[in-house]
Amino acid sequence: MxxxxxxxxxxxxxxxxxxxxxxxxxxxxxxxxxxxxxxxxxxxxxxxxxxxxxxxxxxxxxxxxxxxxxxxxxxxxxxxxxxxxxxxxxxxxxxxxxxxxxxxxxxxxxxxxxxxxxxxxxxxxxxxxxxxxxxxxxxxxxxxxxxxxxxxxxxxxxxxxxxxxxxxxxxxxxxxxxxxxxIKQNRVYGFLGIALGILSLILFGASNMVIPTMISVLIVLLVWRKWVCN
Known part of the structure; x- marks a missing residue:
């Protein structure tokens, strides 16, 4: 089975x-x-x-x-x-x-x-x-x-x-x-990731942008979930 x-x-x-x-x-x-x-x-x-x-x-x-x-x-x-x-x-x-x-x-x-x-x-x-x-x-x-x-x-x-x-x-x-x-419902998150990635690139440079981008995405999504989705 x-x-x-x-x-x-x-x-x-x-x-x-x-x-x-x-x-x-x-x-x-x-x-x-x-x-x-x-x-x-x-x-x-x-x-x-x-x-x-x-x-x-x-x-x-x-x-x-x-x-x-x-x-x-x-x-x-x-x-x-x-x-x-x-x-x-x-x-x-x-x-x-x-x-x-x-x-x-x-x-x-x-x-x-x-x-x-x-x-x-x-x-x-x-x-x-x-x-x-x-x-x-x-x-x-x-x-x-x-x-x-x-x-x-x-x-x-x-x-x-x-x-x-x-x-x-x-x-x-x-x-x-x-x-x-x-997928329509994913677009806001996709463009949010792009925006935060560009911001991290400007602030930290190409060689150091990955971790700041991931941390900022996590924080923003947690805030979004708490204040927008609830």
């Missing part, structure tokens, strides 16, 4: 993950190619994606792995790059409540794209929520690993200029953002 429920959940979840599928395959291939261009075999790229699974930080890690290693600098940089997951995790506590052992996997595989889907897609009535969310998380996780594997293999046989490949990560975020603001 459980196997049938999971199969049904994957069937219903797959159409929602198609944008992530296309983005992660391209992005994963780019990452695999970049790793290969630095001399790392396919298995290292795949293990990095399967264990670390941190998208943008994996691209940053390529530089860290190919220069003089500084553990403290790597830790602080990882913390800053992935600080946004603190906010994602907090917002998912209630949604993932009571999911049992599946919750551990959902937490481990939570990324920007999965968060975007899980927070905006309502599970169909004929499927259990935890299986539906598990299917989305597992599919997105698999797309990234498969893309990395393909990129590592291609990078072993094809040599070309890899300059600009890491921009596909930014492109994927833009596509996901556009998909979100196409």
């Amino acid at each position: 459980k196997r049938n429920e999971l199969k049904h959940a994957f069937k219903l979840a797959f159409p929602h993950t198609i944008p992530v599928l296309t983005g992660f395959l391209i992005l994963g291939i780019a990452y695999g190619v970049l790793m290969s261009s630095k001399g790392y075999p396919v298995i290292y790229s795949v293990l990095m994606s399967a264990i670390a699974f941190c998208g943008s930080m994996q691209f940053v890690a390529i530089t860290l792995l190919t220069t003089l290693f500084n553990p403290l600098e790597a830790f602080l940089l990882s913390l800053m790059v992935n600080a946004r997951h603190l906010f994602y995790g907090i917002s998912m506590l209630e949604k993932y409540k009571g999911f049992g052992k599946i919750k551990n996997f959902l937490i481990y595989t939570l990324c920007d794209e999965t968060f975007s889907l899980v927070s905006s897609v309502t599970p169909p009535e004929n499927v259990e929520k935890k299986y539906f969310y598990f299917a989305i998380s597992f599919l997105d996780y698999s797309y990234w690993i498969i893309g990395t594997f393909l990129g590592g293999v291609l990078g072993s046989f094809i040599t070309f200029n890899t300059t600009g490949l890491d921009f596909v990560l930014t492109a994927l975020f833009v596509v996901l953002f556009i998909e979100q603001i196409r």
Whole structure:
């Protein structure tokens, strides 16, 4: 019975993950190619994606792995790059409540794209929520690993200029953002995020704007929820 429920959940979840599928395959291939261009075999790229699974930080890690290693600098940089997951995790506590052992996997595989889907897609009535969310998380996780594997293999046989490949990560975020603001009720939050991002850019500069932007967005949304939505 459980196997049938999971199969049904994957069937219903797959159409929602198609944008992530296309983005992660391209992005994963780019990452695999970049790793290969630095001399790392396919298995290292795949293990990095399967264990670390941190998208943008994996691209940053390529530089860290190919220069003089500084553990403290790597830790602080990882913390800053992935600080946004603190906010994602907090917002998912209630949604993932009571999911049992599946919750551990959902937490481990939570990324920007999965968060975007899980927070905006309502599970169909004929499927259990935890299986539906598990299917989305597992599919997105698999797309990234498969893309990395393909990129590592291609990078072993094809040599070309890899300059600009890491921009596909930014492109994927833009596509996901556009998909979100196409929904009318999400537009005010989307443009609010843009405004606060620009303000943080002006005040803190491009290299220090991410964390101030996330904190300001959280504060504004909390105030909005308290005074406007109640």
